[in-house]
Amino acid sequence: MDKKYVCPRCGNKNSRYVGVIKGKKYCRLCVSFQGKNAPAYTANLHKNHFLNLDYKLSDEQERIALKIKNNFENNVNTLIHAVTGAGKTELVYYSIILALNQGKRVGFAIPRKDVVIEITNRLKTAFPASLITAVYGGENHVLTGDIIILTTHQLYRYKRFFDLLIFDEIDAFPYRDSIILPSFLLRSARGAIIFLSATVNAADKANFKKQGGEVIELFHRYHGQPLPVPSIIQGWGLFRYWHLFWVMRLFFKSMDPVFIFVPTIAMAKKTFQFLNIFFKNGNYVHSQRTKRAKIINDFRHHHYRYLCTTSVLERGVTVDKLKVIVFNADHYLFDQATLIQIAGRSGRKKVDPIGRVVFISETISSAMKNAINDIREKNIGM
């Protein structure tokens, strides 16, 4: 009898997903993940790493960061549920520096490419003596470094490689519904994994504890300010554009940068074309737009004053004094979690902790209502 086929790359054993080409079996689940593998695991000989932070962690961040480090040393997985703007990335810095100076391999996996680039920039500042390598679709020639920051899709290149693996935005597309990515994740880890999320649910937390991990919650933003509660402006049909115009005019007076979130790719361009008649120095981005990374980078350096965007920018992009408009906020693609993430874009930096978020829509969806209630609830007791 035929020996049962086990995919060498992803570990799939289910014959439903095994195909045959020219008499040879192959795995249909991971057939699209073809490419160079990282060199086999060796200890890292470069050990003069240091942490460079020009601000202090809050007492709560400090306490949690030490706890995570402790878990890492004891090989216990940690799940961190932290509200947007709580400064989750900083929570893993002590673990990273410890691992690096012990000659261990550190990986930082994130579902989205934009966030990979953002985190890469932040870690380059925080760990100036370390070699930081970003790996994602279109950027995968160099696979080695002291810290590898990669999209979850690139994890297949690293087999039993990371002594410390951090996995950010575990709730984000496309990981949530994938069979294959969790398998790559587990196979690339050698030691403890730290999971980070802003919107993890109670069932997942209970499950995580059952499997021996520790769940840590952090609901305070690091600058000690509450999340901005969005205000709603309702308008019928074309009146929505009228409201958009007036809110933009108001935001523009302050000279602060503005994100205008829209539900679809088509609307990103259309909304920009409308705004561009009245407001210069803007642009638009979405997942299909070429040079997206450059446009975002230019925005960060104040070459643009506003960006129309789909929820591609919902996570990870941090800009000082940002103001946020969600246009057609009642669209079904704007679910509660997305709206909360978007609201969290504003008021993230210490210079402008209040922020401003406006939902413009024809109706008030239950997602909008729930998002606002959720933000209010988390703000209570701060």
Ligand SMILES: [Zn+2]
């Ligand atoms: Zn496979």
